[in-house]
Amino acid sequence: MHDPTPKPACFKAYDIRGKVPTELDGDLAFRIGLTTARRLGGQRFAVGRDCRLSSAELADAVIRGLNAAGADVLDIGLCGTEMVYYATYAHELDGGIMVTASHNPMDHNGMKLVRAGARPVSGDSGLDEIGAEALACDPGPGPQTGTVERRDILDEYTRAILDLADTAAIAPLKIVANAGNGCAGPVVRSLAAHLPCEFILVHEEPDGTFPHGIPNPLLPENRADTAAAVRKHGADVGLAWDGDFDRCFFFDERGDFIEGYYLVGLLAASLLKDHPGGKVIHDPRLVWNTVEMVNAAGGVPIMSKTGHAFIKERMRKEDAVYGGEMSAHHYFRDFAYCDSGMLPWLHVLAEMSRQGRPLSELVRQRQALFPASGEINRRLEDPAAAMEAVEARYGPLAEGIDRTDGLSCDMGDWRFNLRRSNTEPVLRLNVEARADRDLMLRRTRELLAIIDR
Numbered sequence: 001m002h003d004p005t006p007k008p009a010c011f012k013a014y015d016i017r018g019k020v021p022t023e024l025d026g027d028l029a030f031r032i033g034l035t036t037a038r039r040l041g042g043q044r045f046a047v048g049r050d051c052r053l054s055s056a057e058l059a060d061a062v063i064r065g066l067n068a069a070g071a072d073v074l075d076i077g078l079c080g081t082e083m084v085y086y087a088t089y090a091h092e093l094d095g096g097i098m099v100t101a102s103h104n105p106m107d108h109n110g111m112k113l114v115r116a117g118a119r120p121v122s123g124d125s126g127l128d129e130i131g132a133e134a135l136a137c138d139p140g141p142g143p144q145t146g147t148v149e150r151r152d153i154l155d156e157y158t159r160a161i162l163d164l165a166d167t168a169a170i171a172p173l174k175i176v177a178n179a180g181n182g183c184a185g186p187v188v189r190s191l192a193a194h195l196p197c198e199f200i201l202v203h204e205e206p207d208g209t210f211p212h213g214i215p216n217p218l219l220p221e222n223r224a225d226t227a228a229a230v231r232k233h234g235a236d237v238g239l240a241w242d243g244d245f246d247r248c249f250f251f252d253e254r255g256d257f258i259e260g261y262y263l264v265g266l267l268a269a270s271l272l273k274d275h276p277g278g279k280v281i282h283d284p285r286l287v288w289n290t291v292e293m294v295n296a297a298g299g300v301p302i303m304s305k306t307g308h309a310f311i312k313e314r315m316r317k318e319d320a321v322y323g324g325e326m327s328a329h330h331y332f333r334d335f336a337y338c339d340s341g342m343l344p345w346l347h348v349l350a351e352m353s354r355q356g357r358p359l360s361e362l363v364r365q366r367q368a369l370f371p372a373s374g375e376i377n378r379r380l381e382d383p384a385a386a387m388e389a390v391e392a393r394y395g396p397l398a399e400g401i402d403r404t405d406g407l408s409c410d411m412g413d414w415r416f417n418l419r420r421s422n423t424e425p426v427l428r429l430n431v432e433a434r435a436d437r438d439l440m441l442r443r444t445r446e447l448l449a450i451i452d453r
Helices: 026-040 055-068 081-090 127-136 154-163 184-192 224-233 260-272 288-296 308-318 343-355 359-369 383-397 437-451
Strands: 016-019 044-049 072-078 095-099 108-115 148-150 174-178 198-202 237-241 248-251 279-282 300-303 322-324 330-332 376-379 400-402 407-410 414-420 426-433
Touching: 026 055, 026 095, 026 108, 026 127, 044 055, 044 081, 055 072, 055 095, 055 108, 072 081, 081 095, 081 108, 081 154, 154 184, 154 343, 174 184, 174 224, 184 198, 198 224, 224 237, 224 248, 237 343, 248 343, 260 279, 260 288, 260 322, 260 330, 260 343, 260 359, 279 288, 279 308, 288 300, 288 359, 308 322, 308 330, 330 343, 343 359, 376 437, 383 407, 383 414, 383 426, 383 437, 414 437, 426 437
Parallel strands: 044 072, 044 095, 072 148, 174 198, 174 237, 279 300, 279 322
Antiparallel strands: 016 108, 095 108, 237 248, 322 330, 376 426, 400 407, 407 414, 414 426
């Protein structure tokens, strides 16, 4: 049974996110640092931050809290979330805190917490208790004060990432890279210096005012600048990232956005070439293409509940070589089972180069074999009633029902997954079909008509 102990409103299922300063401020950030060190029981922590206007102040408060608990801090400054993961596992620290709100609105901020080995701290693994104690604790300083070491780890991290990909295979391609004024720009520049490619950098400078909008390429309205740059420069591929660059998004040489679903199968098949028989973890939203590609590559597909904490836990349990979610999170065993927004595009460039084929060709056949709706979100007054109505309509006709995450119904020549958001009254729908785009579109409209009633 869930612990009913009060916790701050900004504590969510997987991380901390809230409005500044009403839901998250310096005082709470200090308390979070203090109680994280006490709860995780460690002496050495990494702290990093994104470029949001409130991030430096919140990171300083977190560091003071960690110090007040007697913990030493490696302050790596402006970075992406995966750089905190890297610092935590590579430097054998006891934990890490990344101050970021990723793709949330301008006036929000948050944190992502990990323990030793870069294992996630989520609601099921200590985050709720940290929140409850942060509310209740005495924030006075403890008997000892920790130290702070400020270090720029960009060069070290760059070398580590390059070592995990087959960069020698990468041909001299032309690449548009849109950092969206988040934290990806400096890292892409650092990696680009070691690659034979021509990079056209778009919105590359970290800028917490986000003059070109919040970096979230999952939203169709945020893709135009990348697509236009690909077409203007005749690039081979377009890349874009969210604010803390733990998600990477792809555009083909025509500037067309590639749904993350198809990248999961492509990356899985590519990685399995060097890891025959390896296991691949995937989410339940869209599955047919991934399962077929993993099986064809001699791997073992394993379905897991959606969400980074669940995927990482299952990857460790199975010692999976790779994990992928259609939301553009990609996880790698060689990167401490963590998600990275830099490794996916290095692997894809290498695969394009080895095959001598453009990205559109690598995914076109898969898109035709398994046309998918992409995730459709509906904000509803009563999501539970809509879920019941959908199950009443399709459940009796389904060839198979799975409840790993929400409701998945296999209808034979098409399937769907419908699940509720963890944090808001929203239903998320995904539909796919077998080689019949019209059927997929028709069934999607049919489902939405029931949901929207």
